[in-house]
Structures are given as C-alpha cells and as structure tokens.
Amino acid sequence: MAGQQRQLTLRFLAEPADVNFGGKVHGGAVMKWIDLAAxxxxxxxxxxxxxxxxxxGIRFVRPIQVGSLVEVSARIIYTGRTSMHLALDVMAGDPKVSERNLTTHCIVIMVAVDEQGSPxxxxQWQPDTEEDKYLQESAIRLMQMREKIGQEMEAHIKHLGL
Known part of the structure; x- marks a missing residue:
C-alpha cells in the first residue's frame, strides 16, 4: 500500500564482475546499486x-572489497507533489562479522510517473522524530542550493552563447 514503506535495505555480496582496475568495486557498480535501492x-x-x-552529493568514503557483504539503505526524507527525496547509505564489510562501515552516501530524487510518463x-511524508525533521530540513536546504546552482549554470551557458 502506498505511503507505508518509507525505507528499505538491499543486501548482497560484491562479486568479481563488480571489480575495477584497482581491484576494488567499481564506482559505477555502486551507483547502479544506489539507483536500484532508490x-x-x-x-x-x-x-x-x-x-x-x-x-x-555522492561521497565515496572508502572502497568496497570484492566478497564484501553490501547493504544499500534508502529512506524517504522529503516529499514534494510528485517527487521523493531519498538519503542513501552504502555500508559494507566482511560477511563473517557483523560490523559494516559506511562506504558511500548520496541524495537521490525520484519522480513518480503515470502510464504516459507524466509526473x-x-x-506526503511527515517527519515524526527530531532526526527526521533534521533530514527533511536538510533536503529543503539542498533543494534551494541546487536551484541556485542551476541558475548559475544557465547563466554560464548563456554567457558562452550555447
């Protein structure tokens, strides 16, 4: 039922196919996992x-080793009319122990669409806890910053005559 499932965690093992030339999990693989969880x-x-x-705002905090147990957690931190802002954390560690370390963090905005692809x-999500209120306020501040960055990028492109 809609409006019930605010967060989830995907869990799996990092596979050899996910490795980059440096022997760690490729950043592109991590970004794919983030998109799937979002x-x-x-x-x-x-x-x-x-x-x-x-x-x-993607932050690669530390590399993920092949064979690690990876947990990609997503949670709604703000809802607009058709959009949902989600905070995502990627944790990883040796599957033989319970300790997981933060490896990546980012914000993703998803938009719900109908059968014709229209938003x-x-x-609507309402925060209950002080942490949730902080996260919602943070999402709003980030939205305002992105708007300013977008305006600056438009001015930059216009200045270049593109």
Missing part, C-alpha cells in the same frame, strides 16, 4: 513507477 524505496512509497530525476502525485 527506485525500490520510491516505488514502495508511491505505489507507482518512478524515474530518477537527480543523484548528487503523478505521491503520498
């Missing part, structure tokens, strides 16, 4: 098919 969380919240509108309303 989609699953947003679809669960909205009850609709969702598309990625933005992925940003469609999503259930």
């Amino acid at each position: 989609y699953a969380c947003a679809a669960g919240w909205s009850g609709k098919y969702c598309i990625t509108a933005y992925a940003g 469609t309303p999503v259930p």
